[in-house]
Amino acid sequence: MDITTINHAMQLHANLLKTGPFHTQTPSLIKLLTFTALSHHGNIHYAHAILTSIPNSTSHLWNTIIRGYSISSEPKEALLLFCKMLNQGSPSPDNYTYPFLLKSCARLHAPEEGRQIHAVTFKTDLQSDPFVQNSLIYMYSNCKEPDASHKVFDKMDHRDVVSYTSMIAGYVDNRRSVKALDLYGKMEREGISPNEATLLALLGACASTGALSIGQKIHRIICRKNRGCEAKIFTALIDMYAKCGCIRCSKKLFNEMPRRDVFSWTAMIEGLASHGLCEEALLCFHSMKEEGSEPDQLTFTAILSACRNAG
The missing domain is CATH 1.25.40 (Serine Threonine Protein Phosphatase 5, Tetratricopeptide repeat)
Structure with a gap:
């Protein structure tokens, strides 16, 4: 069955527990972890608890939880789970593991942790994997280290x-x-x-x-x-x-x-104001409100600039 709510997920979990030990390739288990870890209606902590109860879990299952944390409000947990994965010795990280970890580093603006993960890719012989390299470029760029990004880019074969x-x-x-x-x-x-x-x-x-x-x-x-x-x-x-x-x-x-959305209205107002067309910028702002588009902070900043220019 399709899982649409956390209650459905808990019911499926209970049914799986009744059937005995988990088999890591069971489609229902994969579906359960995918929903609880990645869905907006899931619960990443619940997914993590399920993972810890599975003996000999696969890298795919670990990656699912790491990915879940990387897009959650707690990206640091992805890095902590990865440390646990390494300390445990099994399963080994693969080329899908690192992109999720590097995304977490990018979100945390944590270049030092990103460099440590970069170093681990050499130990697992995945430093030249295209998925990993693209993720390294993204991570270093987001961490304000474009020179490090360029070094990775220059070393890419393809x-x-x-x-x-x-x-x-x-x-x-x-x-x-x-x-x-x-x-x-x-x-x-x-x-x-x-x-x-x-x-x-x-x-x-x-x-x-x-x-x-x-x-x-x-x-x-x-x-x-x-x-x-x-x-x-x-x-x-x-x-x-x-x-x-x-x-x-x-x-x-x-x-x-x-x-037109708030971004296009704001871009137009800002453009008019920067060219000294202050009356047009104000008219554009009034038209925006008449069309029911709600101004945001950037819109108000743009319109204030227009007013200042108008004297």
């Missing part, structure tokens, strides 16, 4: 769109947008097509460097890929054009949007 996107986004987040754009040139030369995440990161790089011609090129790619209808793409384009000095393009895109 780079894919995920590798490039992680590296490009990391450069943008760490205020190295020129390097992000340079890396995109290399990505193009290698014939790797950008995905949506790449395009969003590149638009951010163009916005922060004023690289209008590259931004227009990215816009053309977006049109070819038919991704222009997505609100976050529209918003990134509006922001890029405004910051590159082409507020007319921002307004045109904004008016073409089929649906």
Whole structure:
């Protein structure tokens, strides 16, 4: 049966206990752990308790709980569980274990722990696994260590769109947008097509460097890929054009949007204010409220900027 609530999970757990010792490959057990560890309606601590009651549990089951902690409000528990896994000696971590751990380090902004996990990958001969390497790039970038990310990137035998996107986004987040754009040139030369995440990161790089011609090129790619209808793409384009000095393009895109969210409204208000079009920014703010979109803190910051500029 499908598990939809924690009560269903507890009933299934009780039924499994009645049948005797757990068999680690039982589909019902895997379903139970997956729901309790990963579902919004689950309970990661309950899942952890189930894991500890299973003798000779597999790496897949351990990975499920580690993954659950990595996306929970307690990512540090993923690292503690990994330590227990190593101390126990069995099962051995695999190439799925490390990405969840590195995600936890990224969320915790814990580069030292990330470096320790990086060191362990050499002991388990997984330092060159693409999943692990991409996760290392992401972790180091999120921990504000782009040089460490680049070292991992340079050592990769095979780079894919995920590798490039992680590296490009990391450069943008760490205020190295020129390097992000340079890396995109290399990505193009290698014939790797950008995905949506790449395009969003590149638009951010163009916005922060004023690289209008590259931004227009990215816009053309977006049109070819038919991704222009997505609100976050529209918003990134509006922001890029405004910051590159082409507020007319921002307004045109904004008016073409089929649906506007708080982020697109805020980007437009901020763009108008930054170009000294304070009355238009205020009118945009009033239109936002009339259309039922709720302003957030960034919206109010943008409108205050417009008011200051208006005197």
